[in-house]
Amino acid sequence: MAHERGGAARHPPLRRHQPPRRTRCLASVAISAPWIFLFAPDMISPLLCSSNVILLVLTGIFQQYWVHQVRKVRLQGYYVFSQKLKHIARLPFATIASRTALMLLIMVCQPLVHILSVSLLLRIAIVVEVTCAGCFMGLYIWHIHRYNSLDGQPDILRSLYSALQPSNTFEDQRYYDARLSEQQMALLQYQRENIHYLSEEVLRLQECLSKYQRTDAGTTPQVDLAHLLASRDQELRALTAEMNQVHSELQLARGLIDEKDSEIQHIRVSNNQDNFELWAQLWMLQQLWLRRYFALLIYLKLIIEVAENTLGGKKVTVVFVLGGPGSGKGTQCANIVEHFGFTHLSAGDLLRAEIKSGSENGTMIENMIKEGKIVPSEVTIKLLQEAMIKKENDKFLIDGFPRNEENRAAFENVTKISPAFVLFFDCSEEEMERRLLGRNQGRVDDNIETIKKRFKTFVESSLPVIEYYNSKDKVKKIDAAKPIPEVFEDVKTIFAPYAPKVVFHI
Ligand SMILES: Nc1ncnc2c1ncn2[C@@H]1O[C@H](COP(=O)(O)OP(=O)(O)OP(=O)(O)O)[C@@H](O)[C@H]1O
Ligand SMILES: Nc1ccn([C@H]2C[C@H](O)[C@@H](COP(=O)(O)O)O2)c(=O)n1
Numbered sequence: 228m229a230h231e232r233g234g235a236a237r238h239p240p241l242r243r244h245q246p247p248r249r250t251r252c253l254a255s256v257a258i259s260a261p262w263i264f265l266f267a268p269d270m271i272s273p274l275l276c277s278s279n280v281i282l283l284v285l286t287g288i289f290q291q292y293w294v295h296q297v298r299k300v301r302l303q304g305y306y307v308f309s310q311k312l313k314h315i316a317r318l319p320f321a322t323i324a325s326r327t328a329l330m331l332l333i334m335v336c337q338p339l340v341h342i343l344s345v346s347l348l349l350r351i352a353i354v355v356e357v358t359c360a361g362c363f364m365g366l367y368i369w370h371i372h373r374y375n376s377l378d379g380q381p382d383i384l385r386s387l388y389s390a391l392q393p394s395n396t397f398e399d400q401r402y403y404d405a406r407l408s409e410q411q412m413a414l415l416q417y418q419r420e421n422i423h424y425l426s427e428e429v430l431r432l433q434e435c436l437s438k439y440q441r442t443d444a445g446t447t448p449q450v451d452l453a454h455l456l457a458s459r460d461q462e463l464r465a466l467t468a469e470m471n472q473v474h475s476e477l478q479l480a481r482g483l484i485d486e487k488d489s490e491i492q493h494i495r496v497s498n499n500q501d502n503f504e505l506w507a508q509l510w511m512l513q514q515l516w517l518r519r520y521f522a523l524l525i526y527l528k529l530i531i532e533v534a535e536n537t538l539g540g541k542k543v544t545v546v547f548v549l550g551g552p553g554s555g556k557g558t559q560c561a562n563i564v565e566h567f568g569f570t571h572l573s574a575g576d577l578l579r580a581e582i583k584s585g586s587e588n589g590t591m592i593e594n595m596i597k598e599g600k601i602v603p604s605e606v607t608i609k610l611l612q613e614a615m616i617k618k619e620n621d622k623f624l625i626d627g628f629p630r631n632e633e634n635r636a637a638f639e640n641v642t643k644i645s646p647a648f649v650l651f652f653d654c655s656e657e658e659m660e661r662r663l664l665g666r667n668q669g670r671v672d673d674n675i676e677t678i679k680k681r682f683k684t685f686v687e688s689s690l691p692v693i694e695y696y697n698s699k700d701k702v703k704k705i706d707a708a709k710p711i712p713e714v715f716e717d718v719k720t721i722f723a724p725y726a727p728k729v730v731f732h733i
Pocket of ligand 2 (some may be wrong): 573575596681
């Protein structure tokens, strides 16, 4: 406490708040002006004019400084805002210049002016001009204050956020001197490069598509199936790797941008042009990666779309026909072929033909059929693929396939074909057994012992496949216990969208 008291004692006592001495002097001169100029009234007008000219020069110097400040704001990317400031910054000089001209006019026309005294007119003019210039300066200061408390992003960055903004947005913001700022130029250049990159991507894509398209002569390209599948797989793998690479680069870039993000406020306040440019460059880089990434995604999607449901260069429609042994699949497929122009491929028929052909797999296939078992997928899929490629048709009924989960997954993986839908013939075992025993086609598996095994295999292995497709809403179930014509009526309703188009010839 003693220390505080001692400290207080060393300081002079607080003075009452008084106007500064300079203000008081100026006020006294202003008040005494009429008396100062009492002895030289002719001096008033020239003096007012001269002080106005000095004011004009000072405002001109200030204007140069303001324009420089506005340029800084512009370089920081606040284009719209700097445009506003630019106009306001010019107004005080324009006001004072016009008033000075008015004053000179009044002095020149002095003999003609009778209503008011010249000095009064000059004083009115000077009051008006000082008020106007003050207002404009106030407006300018208010804008600057707003700018300093601005948290938003510079216009250039807002534009960078929108990936495919047309370049003319920035063209519109040319300055009165018709030049573009450095950032605008960089952005335009970047957009040009991007367009160039995208056009190259389109060319690459077109080249890739042409591999899968039919030739003008309507023939399919001379590519064998194994080669086609291998090259497609390789291409997809390469693309996926490239995409992963771009993705990790993108993550890295995002990390860098996040780091730099916190610096933006500091950069704006410190007007550090170098930092800002570095930041903007990083942004551009990130945008470039983003665009490459999305272009690759689109490209990959197109490749997959092109590759899907394509065989030997043609787009195919596949319908799986499933049901227990003897449910009437073969019988109804023959009707569908006749009415709807599909090609019928029975997995069982193809396997039996393979046995007859005396191929190396023949004995193995025959033994498995006798046992009511399912032949390995690669054998059946190879036979199906070959049969599909041989046929000119693009609509296939694949009967008795996929018989188990392995059949299904292998077929989709190898061929990249997924069925349009699955036609399921639902019938009781008693009815199916009765039909099979009465079929009389000399099949090795149409005996009661094998029939029982086939029923078991159907329930254990084939029904889960039907359930799988049912979960994908792809199963169309038919009551197959009804007589043949009635079953076909139901089938017709399902196949109606595939009916051949009627062409009227005039
Ligand atoms: N709706 C039906 N009503 C009565 N008999 C039928 C019906 N559908 C088919 N059949 C007869 O049942 C027998 C078996 O029919 P089909 O060969 O079409 O069956 P499947 O399902 O193809 O048999 P698998 O799976 O063994 O090849 C045939 O003799 C056929 O004429
Ligand atoms: N995907 C398939 C289809 C058929 N088989 C074998 C086993 C069957 O019992 C036999 C006869 O078929 P079906 O004419 O009844 O369709 O062919 C197979 O192993 N895999």
